[in-house]
Amino acid sequence: MVVKGLFYTDQHEWAKVEGDIATIGITDHAQEQLGELTFVELPDVGKEVKQKGEIAVVESSKAASDVYSPVAGKVTEANTQLKTKPEIINEDCYGAGWICKIRITDKVSLENLMDSTQYEEYLKGL
């Protein structure tokens, strides 16, 4: 499942941009591949991150996977609900399963991202 209006990376992260804040998460394809998540390592608020820089780690019983930031900026908020309920990502990866919010410092970086149509095409090619 791909949601319209979001930006996507080739590493299966999404970003929803509202003003200069981007909400970040992993895509449905990513959570399907990982299976049931049991642990999420969240970024500290205030952390500065480059585009494609490491922002979180998601782990299922079978695999650990890095999450890379779709945008460059500074973390303003992390979804602390995921600390005890990582399965929210499996249940609602584009909604309640968001990972963190980032204040975008470099809007040009958005140009490197895919839109939903491009990401859908990308998934077909995998």
Added chain:
Amino acid sequence: MAIKSEKGAFIFEPANQPPAGSVLYEEHLKLTDKSHIAEFAGYLMPLWYSSISEEHAAVRQKAGIFDCTHMGALEVSGKDAEGFLNAVATNNVALLKSGAAQYNYILDAAGNVLDDIIIYRRSADKFMVVVNAANEPKVKAYLSALQNGKASTEGRQIKIAPVRDMRDTKSGADCRVDIALQGPESVEILNRITGQCVRDLKSFTFLEGKIAGANCIIARTGYTGAKIGFEIFVHPRDAAKLWRRLIEVGAIPCGLGARDSLRVEAGLPLYGHELDGPYNISPFEAGYGWAVKLDKEFFIGKAAIEKIAKSYNMKVARVELSGEKGVRPVRQNDGIIVNGVCAGWVLSSATAGTRQIALVYAEKDKIAEGNAVGVYYLARSESQKAKGKKESVKKGEKLEPEITGKIISRFEKF
């Protein structure tokens, strides 16, 4: 940890082949998304259909079926079959009665474990040998090398018997592949589609008869720790039909994920993890010394493994940790910490309900049942490495554990 010896070692270079679908591949595509299918031992196999935890629970509470058609099945036959197997395998094959099965190891002359296998005796001079999918090419090459005098028998003259691949469709009507049915409802499920009296089959015995019209070997063996479970060996042309029939009468299809979490929970070893592998773990360290009969006159690798039996100081143990959501899972090669010092490593781990079970390899005098042990998580990401998290740990290193669990019994039945 035993040092890999070159002398008498059987060296095998596997051919690089693209993965192929198992006999049941089309059935898997009907039951799950292609993204849940992955390569394993050269086969495209399902990781899960619904979810690992649901399938795990299905086997513990009801009954699950597993595609094990990728497992190797070899026939060893003729008047010298028993003699050949008794030289090649560590357990006492001469004591194996017709209709019974026996757990065994194949060692090379250097004492390295080439595979763990189950030998089924079908008659006085006919055996079925079930080997790990990942090791099948190696085992076939090894047996062939022994037949041709190309592998070390430590200077002994051993009996030689013909070996036939039972999964090869050229094998004819008695060609066989493995489908496992495991869990407490297995007997009821089988009774719905067979007149065979499977209820009375004891553990590690089997019978030959029809299920849903197909000739089968029905064995009370398995790899899930279920007290009740079967492996059904059927002709590949009947495999998909039997698979569908078993699902129709209540069996729940389970993928490789649950297969692994069930065997870890039960404490059963996986070749390459709890046996052989990077730590070169011997059967004695794995907790299976009983399957290596040192009182047997001869088997290949006996002299080498006798030394290991006297000198080993590491063992495989089972550790219980919290498996609640939000607890970071432990992983292979994470450090086992006793009193602030690294005493070994995690070999395999799995989530089972609200607990995590880890199979670990650690100094044997530090892992008595009931002891508390800690785990040091290795770095999982670049930023953890940057923060000073280690990528590997050595025995004897001083480390602070990040999660604590306790040693529980080596095995568990469900």
